[in-house]
């Protein structure tokens with residue numbers, strides 16, 4: 001059923017060499033690789049269907065519009081939204097978060113509160129700081145524990161009738177921690193607050209059900225789900241999307257324009273000003289098809305196997321410390337070698353054809369918590385193998401030898 005060697009054949013990039021060595025790609029939390037089927041969709045679009053959408057009476061424009069709207073429906077079905085107009089195409093997770101932050105600027109008043117978590121990506125911190133500056137609202141933070149989990153008892157204490165909005169990522173990109181979003185959503189709702197979940201890290205591993213979660217907003221990026229860069233999705237409950245003002249003005253998002261007054265288009269177009277990333281949206285749909293073809297159950301169980309295998313082997317290296325040690329985590333391993341800068345480890349691994357990420361992973365507050373400048377992060381996908389992990393272990397040992 002799940003055969004990693006067959007799957008690897010779908011990814012042309014996996015057969016290239018880097019520095020004379022076969023590429024071993026462990027930077028999947030930053031962006032995932034793209035299978036040939038998905039690349040084909042992009043090529044096919046530009047070869048056969050390229051036209052602007054929604055406005056044209058000609059055949060090409062209608063075909064492009066149909067493909068784009070079909071992709072929206074695929075995304076709707078995948079995330080189990082009630083309506084396709086609850087899916088807004090964005091340029092990615094960051095755009096989706098900013099769209100919501102901007103929307104709330106007219107709904108918040110002084111001393112209202114927004115809760116975020118200590119495990120957030122910078123894209124999930126800065127927009128709320130800007131929103132607070134604009135509105136006088138106050139930002140509260142759910143702190144984290146040594147093992148990289150959020151301290152839920154403090155979350156309970158932070159919640160009050162002042163809380164208007166709670167934002168957490170489903171999975172931390174820096175540590176791989178899976179956050180208890182069911183609990184967070186349920187209790188935020190009891191306090192009368194709305195919840196936005198950043199699904200950038202979870203959507204490549206878990207198939208979320210936005211209706212079952214009862215989440216108000218959920219955002220993700222195609223490029224972390226075997227899709228193209230520059231496109232993503234925002235799910236919002238219909239009632240919320242109707243309530244929020246548009247983010248940008250322009251073509252496509254209006255119903256009628258006069259110099260006295262403009263009325264806005266119906267959902268989802270109200271939030272989709274200008275010519276969107278049509279090719280990207282259609283290709284995003286193909287990426288979702290591809291991942292569902294493999295099956296998220298298979299993906300999750302295989303990646304978990306890789307995680308356990310790599311964790312056990314890495315911990316056998318003396319002086320190696322893993323950050324984020326909870327059982328509730330995905331296949332992301334953040335680590336350091338004692339006394340060695342992560343950047344130096346990453347540079348040696350790169351010479352061996354091994355791609356890892358080094359640094360603060362856009363999550364500086366987490367690094368501050370551990371009092372470290374950054375980590376080496378290896379993040380696995382379903383197309384990685386145990387043989388590659390063996391090579392990673394050997395590479396880390398070599399780096400340790402050379403640097404200590």
Ligand SMILES: *Cc1c(COP(=O)(O)O)cnc(C)c1O
Pocket residue numbers: 029030091092093094095121123124169171172173198200201221
């Ligand atoms: C990657 C990532 C983002 C930002 O996604 P973009 O595609 O760069 O907009 C936000 N949050 C998390 C948890 C991420 O992993």
